[in-house]
Amino acid sequence: MRNLGNPHRATDGVPITRRDLITTAVSGAAALFAPAALGAEEESFKFGLTPVFLSNDLELLGHLRSYLSAMIGSQVELVTRRTYQEITALLVSGQIQSAWICGYPYVQFKADLDLVATPVWHGKPLYQSYLIASVGRNVDDWTGLKSDVHAFSDPDSNSGFLVTRALLAENRQLPGNFFSRSFFTYGHRNVIRAVASGLAQSGSVDGYVYEVMRETEPDLVKQTRIVRKSEWLGFPPIASPKSASNDRRVKALQQALISMEDDAEGRKVLALLRLDGFAATDPSLFDAIAAKVGTVRQFG
Amino acid sequence: MKLLRRFRSIPVSYRVPVFVALLMVVISAAISERVLNRLSRTQERFLDGLAETYLDGLSAAVVPAVLRADVWEVFDALDRSSASYKSLAPVETVVTGPDGRVLAASDPNRIATYSELPADYLNRYGPDVVTIDETRLTGFARRDLAYQGQPIGTIHATFDVSHLFAERREILVTLLITNGVLASLFALGGFVLVRQMIGPMRVLEDHMRSAAHGAAEPISPREIPAGDSEVAGLFRGYNALVHAERERANFAMQLAEEEKLSSLGRLASGMAHEINNPLGGLFNALDTLKTHGETPGVRDTSISLIERGLAGIRDVVEAALATYRPERSQRPMTAADLEDVHLLLKPELRRKRQRLDWSVVWNGAPELPIRGGPVRQAVLNLLLNASAVTPEDGTVSLKAMSAEDRLHIEIGDQGSGMPADIAGILIDQDPGPAVRAGRGLGLWMVRRVVDDLGGHASIALKRGGGTAVTLIIPFDSEDAKAHAA
Numbered sequence: 057m058r059n060l061g062n063p064h065r066a067t068d069g070v071p072i073t074r075r076d077l078i079t080t081a082v083s084g085a086a087a088l089f090a091p092a093a094l095g096a097e098e099e100s101f102k103f104g105l106t107p108v109f110l111s112n113d114l115e116l117l118g119h120l121r122s123y124l125s126a127m128i129g130s131q132v133e134l135v136t137r138r139t140y141q142e143i144t145a146l147l148v149s150g151q152i153q154s155a156w157i158c159g160y161p162y163v164q165f166k167a168d169l170d171l172v173a174t175p176v177w178h179g180k181p182l183y184q185s186y187l188i189a190s191v192g193r194n195v196d197d198w199t200g201l202k203s204d205v206h207a208f209s210d211p212d213s214n215s216g217f218l219v220t221r222a223l224l225a226e227n228r229q230l231p232g233n234f235f236s237r238s239f240f241t242y243g244h245r246n247v248i249r250a251v252a253s254g255l256a257q258s259g260s261v262d263g264y265v266y267e268v269m270r271e272t273e274p275d276l277v278k279q280t281r282i283v284r285k286s287e288w289l290g291f292p293p294i295a296s297p298k299s300a301s302n303d304r305r306v307k308a309l310q311q312a313l314i315s316m317e318d319d320a321e322g323r324k325v326l327a328l329l330r331l332d333g334f335a336a337t338d339p340s341l342f343d344a345i346a347a348k349v350g351t352v353r354q355f356g
Numbered sequence: 357m358k359l360l361r362r363f364r365s366i367p368v369s370y371r372v373p374v375f376v377a378l379l380m381v382v383i384s385a386a387i388s389e390r391v392l393n394r395l396s397r398t399q400e401r402f403l404d405g406l407a408e409t410y411l412d413g414l415s416a417a418v419v420p421a422v423l424r425a426d427v428w429e430v431f432d433a434l435d436r437s438s439a440s441y442k443s444l445a446p447v448e449t450v451v452t453g454p455d456g457r458v459l460a461a462s463d464p465n466r467i468a469t470y471s472e473l474p475a476d477y478l479n480r481y482g483p484d485v486v487t488i489d490e491t492r493l494t495g496f497a498r499r500d501l502a503y504q505g506q507p508i509g510t511i512h513a514t515f516d517v518s519h520l521f522a523e524r525r526e527i528l529v530t531l532l533i534t535n536g537v538l539a540s541l542f543a544l545g546g547f548v549l550v551r552q553m554i555g556p557m558r559v560l561e562d563h564m565r566s567a568a569h570g571a572a573e574p575i576s577p578r579e580i581p582a583g584d585s586e587v588a589g590l591f592r593g594y595n596a597l598v599h600a601e602r603e604r605a606n607f608a609m610q611l612a613e614e615e616k617l618s619s620l621g622r623l624a625s626g627m628a629h630e631i632n633n634p635l636g637g638l639f640n641a642l643d644t645l646k647t648h649g650e651t652p653g654v655r656d657t658s659i660s661l662i663e664r665g666l667a668g669i670r671d672v673v674e675a676a677l678a679t680y681r682p683e684r685s686q687r688p689m690t691a692a693d694l695e696d697v698h699l700l701l702k703p704e705l706r707r708k709r710q711r712l713d714w715s716v717v718w719n720g721a722p723e724l725p726i727r728g729g730p731v732r733q734a735v736l737n738l739l740l741n742a743s744a745v746t747p748e749d750g751t752v753s754l755k756a757m758s759a760e761d762r763l764h765i766e767i768g769d770q771g772s773g774m775p776a777d778i779a780g781i782l783i784d785q786d787p788g789p790a791v792r793a794g795r796g797l798g799l800w801m802v803r804r805v806v807d808d809l810g811g812h813a814s815i816a817l818k819r820g821g822g823t824a825v826t827l828i829i830p831f832d833s834e835d836a837k838a839h840a841a
Binding site: 205236237241250 | 426465
């Protein structure tokens, strides 16, 4: 199901990519520098990060690890992977204790996951998906993007794939028919780069990432324009596997996230993320996304 | 040939610098050609190496993505590599898949993903690693991608090579400027050097030229270069020559003066004799007057005798005065000048009991446009010489004839003939050797007079023995005009 409309899937055919090797090496190095991981009474707390945004921001990762370690009282290991799927697999299989995932995998594995917290952006735990095109492009709405070469973010991304996929499904279209070609960039920033450079004529991107990048990389974002904004949907949440529900550190994590704005280090993290904070939300926040999954399933 | 002749006519102080400059231009052209040739080969090798490295790195990065036909990964690799290979200045890189379609180009707006590769991309490669298009200042290279021996795609790279040409141009300009400056400096140096070398020769040339005009001056010690021993030796040699010539001239003049005095002495004794002869008669006449002065006949006869005697003495004195007073020597010649010579010679002739054949054909004009003084001096000298070599009771002759524009004078003797070296004083081009031997100074004076008056002398043997010296003296042209007027 997740592979629908994904003709160039990264993990098909070639088992390991260069980026995989690099990320593996990075996490390996991180493990070496985390003495608590080996021989300690308690295994380090593994927190997974999807490339939902702001990939490879080392400053952010440093502050986040430092904040979470202090608040949870345990060594925190941040685990990053190239694709959503890899992090989701690690999370669902209980190999990591918690992860910041996308709403789409969350609703897919809702039965196996507990919702820990949801980021609050502009006062709400909501965000949008954008359809973007190059700035000089004269299109009125999403139908003008027909026959484009389209850049998706990730096949397991809500804003970077599911929303557009569902929009097409609602209109009885498949990406393979509507777009002349499509490819995945495995990063929202990459979608913006692909559209800005002309590699793709349009792209599906996380509205939150797009707005943050409008501040951080205005020259890049200026080369694109928004063709369509989706309805407001549940912000990519932090979830943990149900198997870890008894882990006190999960509770501590939830507390740490919710009270992040009360701490100086936490405020640094929030400032870098351009978020207001985190909130404990009801799983029903993601019903709209679940509905989109239903639409897609129904159509195809 | 004409050009070569014209080049040779340029003074050496300009010719050498021009030649040096031309030589420098030729050398610098050859060197520049070698340098640029070497540079271009080095640049091409360097570019080939860079391009190989670029393609190697890019191949390693894109092969997995090309295998998966992962457009984004290929583009991302191209995008990142363009920043990593700035020294190569890649302009455009295109990666195609196994079907030849574009997977990604560094500028997707120019060459779209999934489009067919433009045809000129396939035809632009030569045998080298990097093919250079000099008109567009770009270089092209391609690399076929293979995985497990199977072709999976191709990388087409375009580089900006304008910096190579700019570097070549810059080096060419540097070479031109450097060689130009060097050529100018060498030319200037050559000019200064040659001028400096020629400078002393010029000093020598000036002195020799003025010496040719009769004013041989030694080179002043200030002009003798201290360091240059060759030039200094040359200058000193020239100065020694000038000093020797001056000494010789002074010596000759001194001898001439002595000769003049000696002939004057002979003349003076002759004159004393000439004056002494009538003096006896005059005293006799005075005695007669004292004793028989009252007798009218005796008185008149005595007075007449005294008058004639005194007139004879006056003539001799006047002739001597006319000959030896320089201020009179500038006046034009008259027949009287020759008569004076005759008068001055008379005592000597009488002493040796010699006869004088006297033949003067005057053209009727009272004076000739020739300075009289020098001619009298010369004729007198020649006649005295003739008298000296002619035996007692012999005959000395003088024939003078004035023609339209010249005066012929022939003096004959009955001597045994003139030795060749003595005769040379009169007739040779260079009377120097005989004069330097200190002989024939009387003749040398004659030669000077003849040269001075623009005439010439010749010597011939007379039939029946003896020698005839002929002087031909042209009329002074300016005086001749005045005379004609």
